[in-house]
Amino acid sequence: MEEKKVILEIENLSVSFRQYDKGFGKTDLDVIRDLNVTIHQGEMVAVVGSSGSGKSLLAHGILGILPYNGILGGKIFYDGAELSQKRKEELRGNEIVLVPQSVAFLDPLMKIGPQIRRGKKDEASEKKLDQIFKGYHLEKEVQELYPFELSGGMNRRVLVSTAMMGNPRLVIADEPTPGLHMKMVRRVMSHFRELADQGAGVLLITHDLEQALEVADRVVVFYAGTTVEDADVKDFAREETLRHPYSKALWRALPQNGFQFITGTQPYVKDLPEGCPFGPRCERFCEKCRGEIPYRELRGGKVRCLYAE
Amino acid sequence: MKKSMNKYTTIKNVGKQGIRMILLLICVSIAAFFLVSLSPVDPLQANVGQAALGSMSQEQIAKLNSYWGVDEPPVERFLSWASDFFRGNMGISLLYRRPVSEVIAVKFANSIWLLGIAWVISGVMGFCLGALAGMKQGTWVDKVIKGYSLLIASTPAFWLALVLLMVFAVWLQILPVGLSVPIGMEAAGVTLADRVRHAILPALTLSITGISNITLHTREKMIDIMESDYVLFARARGESNWSIFKNHGFRNVILPALTLQFASISEIFGGSVLVEEIFSYPGLGQAAVTAGIGSDVPLLLGITVISAAIVFGGNLIANILYGIVDPRIRKGGAGL
Numbered sequence: 001m002e003e004k005k006v007i008l009e010i011e012n013l014s015v016s017f018r019q020y021d022k023g024f025g026k027t028d029l030d031v032i033r034d035l036n037v038t039i040h041q042g043e044m045v046a047v048v049g050s051s052g053s054g055k056s057l058l059a060h061g062i063l064g065i066l067p068y069n070g071i072l073g074g075k076i077f078y079d080g081a082e083l084s085q086k087r088k089e090e091l092r093g094n095e096i097v098l099v100p101q102s103v104a105f106l107d108p109l110m111k112i113g114p115q116i117r118r119g120k121k122d123e124a125s126e127k128k129l130d131q132i133f134k135g136y137h138l139e140k141e142v143q144e145l146y147p148f149e150l151s152g153g154m155n156r157r158v159l160v161s162t163a164m165m166g167n168p169r170l171v172i173a174d175e176p177t178p179g180l181h182m183k184m185v186r187r188v189m190s191h192f193r194e195l196a197d198q199g200a201g202v203l204l205i206t207h208d209l210e211q212a213l214e215v216a217d218r219v220v221v222f223y224a225g226t227t228v229e230d231a232d233v234k235d236f237a238r239e240e241t242l243r244h245p246y247s248k249a250l251w252r253a254l255p256q257n258g259f260q261f262i263t264g265t266q267p268y269v270k271d272l273p274e275g276c277p278f279g280p281r282c283e284r285f286c287e288k289c290r291g292e293i294p295y296r297e298l299r300g301g302k303v304r305c306l307y308a309e
Numbered sequence: 310m311k312k313s314m315n316k317y318t319t320i321k322n323v324g325k326q327g328i329r330m331i332l333l334l335i336c337v338s339i340a341a342f343f344l345v346s347l348s349p350v351d352p353l354q355a356n357v358g359q360a361a362l363g364s365m366s367q368e369q370i371a372k373l374n375s376y377w378g379v380d381e382p383p384v385e386r387f388l389s390w391a392s393d394f395f396r397g398n399m400g401i402s403l404l405y406r407r408p409v410s411e412v413i414a415v416k417f418a419n420s421i422w423l424l425g426i427a428w429v430i431s432g433v434m435g436f437c438l439g440a441l442a443g444m445k446q447g448t449w450v451d452k453v454i455k456g457y458s459l460l461i462a463s464t465p466a467f468w469l470a471l472v473l474l475m476v477f478a479v480w481l482q483i484l485p486v487g488l489s490v491p492i493g494m495e496a497a498g499v500t501l502a503d504r505v506r507h508a509i510l511p512a513l514t515l516s517i518t519g520i521s522n523i524t525l526h527t528r529e530k531m532i533d534i535m536e537s538d539y540v541l542f543a544r545a546r547g548e549s550n551w552s553i554f555k556n557h558g559f560r561n562v563i564l565p566a567l568t569l570q571f572a573s574i575s576e577i578f579g580g581s582v583l584v585e586e587i588f589s590y591p592g593l594g595q596a597a598v599t600a601g602i603g604s605d606v607p608l609l610l611g612i613t614v615i616s617a618a619i620v621f622g623g624n625l626i627a628n629i630l631y632g633i634v635d636p637r638i639r640k641g642g643a644g645l
Contacts, residue, residue: 060541060545063544063545065541065544065545068447089547090547091547092544092545092546092547093545093546093547093548094547097545097546098542098545098546100538100542100545104538104539105538105539105541105542106539106542107539107543107556107557107560107561108539108561108637109560109561109564109635109636109637110556110557110560114556115556118543118546118547118548118552118556119552119555119556146636146637146640148636148637149640162546165546166547
């Protein structure tokens, strides 16, 4: 297999929020502590984590749209060079694009056409949009509608269309299929697969492992602010090929593998244990797990566990 | 088909609002009428004067009372007043000795200048300042605008009027102290410039106090918009601050601002009562005060009902405009 170029590399990314307590004290709330993801051209990588684990902040961090009190740590490299805030502002919307969750991310008072064109009225943008719409089988009349007038099926295609207005080389899809039935999910996912096959890197952020396994090339498992495993989709065929106990637990929770669940819940960022975040729920937990756990290479993937072999 | 349906709903809505307005006016006039009838105002004394009343015999007083219907029960008196009012006869003003409708028309023509200028200035300025502060939330621009608005919001209008009067009319002597036209000038000789010069100070007072409310509301709304998902997405798509304002901020903030602007008629109207009194500006507000103090019941009732109608009219326009401007309501969708 030929080596494809790395389009996005995220090293030890952290996102924290400064909170002011009573008096003059302040605490930094680490929502993302240690996140590592690498995406190659033409590759679709899914970051899978449970709801409310701060996955969306990953997307916001890459695009430079964190709220003013959000602090970004770690390093992000895009296309070989570090992605500074200035570079993010230049690239977002053109080379780096976001596909949001729902039409709630569209201005309710702006017609679809002008909105996708970002208010531009020149001939080139109009032509481009017409072409994109044709590609997604959307009538030209849809451009004259307001977001609330779109049908469920149109919604997704319109949202994907917004990404196509630029020349996307990195597509970030943040939970693009909430509450959709499987047939619809497959159709939406096929749009992203298409983008990846055309050479763009696709970062799919989702809580749905099953969905991720269907379309993605690699899956990064995200637990309590840390990436615990980076595995090829093939590794999810059997429990034994997986590396981290949490990934194995996720595997066992899949319907076809017995719907088994483990006890306990994901800890809230404020009550994280020292060392391994999964420690309190892990069978093999021991004193050593309270220390620093390295993110290491293992069998072609990566894992953040002392015992994985 | 769908369009005509929507037109039908719009007409139905306007009709509903119209009925509501009539009901409101009936309620307001009933309340006003009975409050006056409970007050110590003696219609007879107000009409003939204290001195004349003192020199009259009990017999004459009783005769006059029954002639004017003072001894009739209040409900009957109200009904006879209301039925005349409904036919356009608002009665005769005791103080001006002219039909109430005429007095109100003259006073209203004076006030409309003042109110109109103040309404437009406070609306436009309030909107601009509020939108700017909301876009730049947390910066010094926002802090200055917010500070100013809070300061002005807690300043009584009459006090501000007195300060302006002292500064511009007494110390600097560049603007007149009061009235709506120069003293001792023939009505024919009054120019538009004269009228404007006399309206500047009262209009300024009303504008300054009106701005703060609109600014604070617009700012709050703008902050909500800036924190919305669609602005976040616009930013993610590389839109600049100006583009975000042009495409999303303005569009979304103008709707609540319009509503606010028309609803603020009531506040400007209320403020004008005090301000006109201080500047001796012969408008509707001053007439209301004069009528109240001078026991001019017909004029007072007339002004009350007309003011209620104007204020309600403002709200009515705001409601109708909302339906026309907002596509979610106009196109008859699920709404918000």
